[in-house]
Amino acid sequence: MSELRILALPGSLRRASFNRGLLLAAQEILSGRAAVEIFSLDDIPLYNDDVRLAGYPEPVILLRDAIARADALLIGATEYNFGPSGVLKNAIDWASRPPDPPLQGKPFGLVGASTGGFGTVRAQLALRQILLFVQGLGYPSGLHVSGAAKLFDEQGRLTDETTRQNLSNYLDGFLAFLERVGSG
């Protein structure tokens, strides 16, 4: 059987993003069990339906193809002002449109780290609602990492062992969920 392909989307463009750091740690933890590709959203333009009708821009085609190829998505849910970052919502908007919206039926998991006390719980709730509307298939649990500034180093690498173990437990559950629902 071919290796499980997980596309990881960081919700932040910040170089030392904690959410990117979580996804990098997931890539390490899952090594040998799943191929985790981290797809940076830096080049994705702001959504414009006129542009879509004229033809998807190249970076958006790459994103949509990467989602379509993946068995599942893992999202690093950067929280801004009690909601998902604009970067992430914008990418979802591009991936939600026809033809063959690649998010449809795609299993997804949500992890998130924030400097505040709630570990992106509000962003994750909103993302769950958005992704269910576009017919994604959500793993019911989320990983919420609060007080992130103390848990990552200056490069955004996860250094806290307890958080790494919590992430590892989350990923075990996510993989079991993917086995149950099949790939998207």
Ligand SMILES: Cc1cc2nc3c(=O)[nH]c(=O)nc-3n(C[C@H](O)[C@H](O)[C@H](O)COP(=O)(O)O)c2cc1C
């Ligand atoms: C515009 C803005 C809004 C923010 N709003 C929230 C928030 O609602 N909840 C929260 O926990 N942290 C909030 N933060 C702090 C973020 O958790 C912190 O900047 C975090 O590093 C962002 O994720 P990243 O590391 O992936 O870039 C906000 C930060 C910015 C810049």
